[in-house]
Amino acid sequence: MRILVVNVNTTASITEAIGEQAASAASPGTEIVPLTPAFGAESVEGNYESYLAAIAVMETVKAYPEPFDAVIQAGYGEHGREGLQELLDVPVVDITEAAASTAQFLGRTYSVVTSLDRTVPLIEDRLHTAGLSARCASVRASGLAVLDLERDPKEAVEAIAEQSARAVEDDRAEVICLGCGGMSGLTERVRERTGVPVIDGVTAAVTVAESLVRLGLTTSKVRTYAPPRAKAFANWPPRAS
Numbered sequence: 001m002r003i004l005v006v007n008v009n010t011t012a013s014i015t016e017a018i019g020e021q022a023a024s025a026a027s028p029g030t031e032i033v034p035l036t037p038a039f040g041a042e043s044v045e046g047n048y049e050s051y052l053a054a055i056a057v058m059e060t061v062k063a064y065p066e067p068f069d070a071v072i073q074a075g076y077g078e079h080g081r082e083g084l085q086e087l088l089d090v091p092v093v094d095i096t097e098a099a100a101s102t103a104q105f106l107g108r109t110y111s112v113v114t115s116l117d118r119t120v121p122l123i124e125d126r127l128h129t130a131g132l133s134a135r136c137a138s139v140r141a142s143g144l145a146v147l148d149l150e151r152d153p154k155e156a157v158e159a160i161a162e163q164s165a166r167a168v169e170d171d172r173a174e175v176i177c178l179g180c181g182g183m184s185g186l187t188e189r190v191r192e193r194t195g196v197p198v199i200d201g202v203t204a205a206v207t208v209a210e211s212l213v214r215l216g217l218t219t220s221k222v223r224t225y226a227p228p229r230a231k232a233f234a235n236w237p238p239r240a241s
Helices: 012-025 047-063 081-087 095-103 117-129 153-170 187-194 201-214
Strands: 002-007 031-035 070-074 092-094 110-114 136-141 175-178 198-200
Touching (some): 002 012, 002 047, 047 081, 070 095, 070 201, 081 092, 092 201, 095 117, 095 175, 095 198, 095 201, 110 117, 117 136, 136 153, 153 175, 187 198, 198 201
Parallel strands (some): 002 031, 070 092, 110 136, 175 198
């Protein structure tokens, strides 16, 4: 089984970390292929960057030359998962939805701890669109930019752990979801601080994708995610002048 794990930003070191985390959860015989988009922002922390990431991820997957069995979209929030589902005949798993759906097996409520406050509405909207918001106790911001997770890991761990603890104590969350692909690898330290299950979206998405492939299931094509209609596209893809 081959699973593409596509970073939504263009920072190669984050792609590498996401790929390592995905591989740690993969079953024997599953090949994890990490991909970095050829264009887009170095980190995705707003609507403009998110919509650009959606296009970049779709084009990156379309350009991959080898067969694959599933795709994981490794970005928290709104990054165009529905477009990938139209384009592909294999399962597409978004880490936001994989983490939240997994959390609901483990507790009555869950909270998401993410990066900057400006990303909170994007995550809330994604959870609402996916039908996963009813049991979400809160979406909390750590106050750290995505790239801060690499620049100052010690500060990042403390900020994320602090907001996770407040989610459990103040918001009555029973499970924590780490709300950024760049937070891969922090689950154990946050679990020690909070005493509750902590879910990394990348590893959750790997197990979901593997299960769908083994069950022989993929996206329904009868209506919402039917393949794009054949038509001309003006000046697409854009050509360098």
